[in-house]
Amino acid sequence: MLLAHPQTASRPWRWSLSLERALPKLVLAPSLLLALVCIYGYMAWTGYISFTSSSFLPNYEFTGAGQYLRLLENDRWLVACKNLALFGVLFIGISLLLGVFIAILLDQQIRAEGALRTIYLYPMAISFIVTGTAWKWILNPSLGLEKLAHDLGWSSFTFDWLTNPDKAIYTLIIAAVWQSSGFVMAMFLAGLRGIDASIIKAAQLDGASKPRIYLRIVLPCLRPVFFSAIMVLSHIAIKSFDLVTALTAGGPGYSTDLPALFMYAHAFTRGQIGLGAASAMMMLAGVLAILVPYLYSELRGKRHA
Amino acid sequence: MRNPALHHAKLPTVTLGRLFIYASLIAMAALYLMPLWVVLLTSFKTTADIRTGNLLSLPDVWVLDGWLKAWSSACTGVSCNGISGYFINSSVMVLPAVAISTLLGALNGYVLSMWRFKGSELLFGLLLFGCFIPFQVILLPMAQTLGWLGIANTTAGLVLVHVIYGLCFTTLFFRNYYQALPGEIIKAARLDGAGFFTIFWRIVLPLSRPIIMVTVIWQFTAIWNDFLFGVVFSAGDNQPMTVALNNLVNTTTGAKEYNVDMAAAVLAALPTLLVYFVAGKYFVRGLTAGAIKG
Numbered sequence: 001m002l003l004a005h006p007q008t009a010s011r012p013w014r015w016s017l018s019l020e021r022a023l024p025k026l027v028l029a030p031s032l033l034l035a036l037v038c039i040y041g042y043m044a045w046t047g048y049i050s051f052t053s054s055s056f057l058p059n060y061e062f063t064g065a066g067q068y069l070r071l072l073e074n075d076r077w078l079v080a081c082k083n084l085a086l087f088g089v090l091f092i093g094i095s096l097l098l099g100v101f102i103a104i105l106l107d108q109q110i111r112a113e114g115a116l117r118t119i120y121l122y123p124m125a126i127s128f129i130v131t132g133t134a135w136k137w138i139l140n141p142s143l144g145l146e147k148l149a150h151d152l153g154w155s156s157f158t159f160d161w162l163t164n165p166d167k168a169i170y171t172l173i174i175a176a177v178w179q180s181s182g183f184v185m186a187m188f189l190a191g192l193r194g195i196d197a198s199i200i201k202a203a204q205l206d207g208a209s210k211p212r213i214y215l216r217i218v219l220p221c222l223r224p225v226f227f228s229a230i231m232v233l234s235h236i237a238i239k240s241f242d243l244v245t246a247l248t249a250g251g252p253g254y255s256t257d258l259p260a261l262f263m264y265a266h267a268f269t270r271g272q273i274g275l276g277a278a279s280a281m282m283m284l285a286g287v288l289a290i291l292v293p294y295l296y297s298e299l300r301g302k303r304h305a
Numbered sequence: 306m307r308n309p310a311l312h313h314a315k316l317p318t319v320t321l322g323r324l325f326i327y328a329s330l331i332a333m334a335a336l337y338l339m340p341l342w343v344v345l346l347t348s349f350k351t352t353a354d355i356r357t358g359n360l361l362s363l364p365d366v367w368v369l370d371g372w373l374k375a376w377s378s379a380c381t382g383v384s385c386n387g388i389s390g391y392f393i394n395s396s397v398m399v400l401p402a403v404a405i406s407t408l409l410g411a412l413n414g415y416v417l418s419m420w421r422f423k424g425s426e427l428l429f430g431l432l433l434f435g436c437f438i439p440f441q442v443i444l445l446p447m448a449q450t451l452g453w454l455g456i457a458n459t460t461a462g463l464v465l466v467h468v469i470y471g472l473c474f475t476t477l478f479f480r481n482y483y484q485a486l487p488g489e490i491i492k493a494a495r496l497d498g499a500g501f502f503t504i505f506w507r508i509v510l511p512l513s514r515p516i517i518m519v520t521v522i523w524q525f526t527a528i529w530n531d532f533l534f535g536v537v538f539s540a541g542d543n544q545p546m547t548v549a550l551n552n553l554v555n556t557t558t559g560a561k562e563y564n565v566d567m568a569a570a571v572l573a574a575l576p577t578l579l580v581y582f583v584a585g586k587y588f589v590r591g592l593t594a595g596a597i598k599g
Contacts (some may be wrong), residue, residue, distance in 0.1 A: 032476075034348065102333060241532070242532040267441075287437060
């Protein structure tokens, strides 16, 4: 609508005027077109490949939903999905609890708040590969935490989660929470700073205790922040690939496999492109299942506001 | 709180509560710092020292062996030239990728907020979706395309991929920032006869310093830390730092040298950590902007 140019230009100017008018679109077109093709075109391509029997090379002959059926019968895929559910729930839950807790404590007029905030958030600036490398060393079954506990006098302490197929998934959760809970803290701290202080003062004058005020009044006000944080964290969980590669590489066996790792392994190292494409489409479906309700409620909220 | 009576009456509980708050905050800070501390300590130990000491014990002698080996002679897969080459690869990749995606994002955001046309909001919405997709759905066709273009397994190919998928975020950042600028400035400039690029260079760009900082830092962190694109679209000597680090740590030949692993990990984390400690304000702003708006 800002384009409504005054139509007063005289004839010789017309050509340059129409060029001027097309200029914004001309500037936008190349990069936007490229991005849209590489998002939607490629998504469609992957979708189509998931309906073929492609193995080492793409094969464009349509063969139906066979890859999806194979996926559902694939034990490794089912383990990966189960792991993602467990990892997602615990990672999101613990990160939220920890992040909210720290944010509330930091909101109590703390000295050196800036320095503390910097400490809680620095893991977010680091690559998941570095995080995985560091925690792999810390959780090392013989030389890591176990040795530390022994040296401190707790000689019966054993810690073998990294090599224990039933426990290895929890090492992923520990490392992921360490990396991402500071981010939750930052989001909630920003939310807390946006809350009208007079509400809290009024409740305080009514004799309500601090924890009660936060539980009953402040946190319910931060509902949108909860939703955003859950959105971002579930997104991190579904895409989790680097961390599991560096920390456990899916092992022992495939006990810590995740969908992203499954997709990479089948599409790029095991020569099962069709199955890999099907698993990628399932991941997309997972993201959409979270994204669509979120966007819907966001848009509805805006319209009603 | 200014009411002296109220303040006085609650004084004892308040101090105890504050003690608890400070104790918790400091304990948590120690927990968050612990991995970095352990990694740094380990990187300065000798391999013998690592076996006799523990995670938190100080090195008997502080040595640089781990660092030197990590930089110039550690084995990453087949080659044993340390990680220096990969560190350079990442640097060569990140600079053009950040610069191009930021510039294009600024131009896109400028058009999508100040030169809107019919359908431009839809285009923006479509682009925004790119921030959310799991990249697994584009890996296979992108690998194919890079092959066709003859830039498979090259740094140029990686730059292209990072620019394309970075555009979603950079456009979002700039578009939202420009949306909040007062429209009068542009209208006045246009009435004065200023054209598309004049307004961009002379008026809009000089006002964009904060959002350029946010975008550059966001892109730098995302691209430097990326592993998925690196491992899929590059091979051998062209791999970025994160892929090399993973290869180094998971190379199974010979005795494990944790000091070398840890030194390499610190080197891989150094650039983004530096940026974070110098310009953390913008980093946080990018995170929350990307999260809340995106």
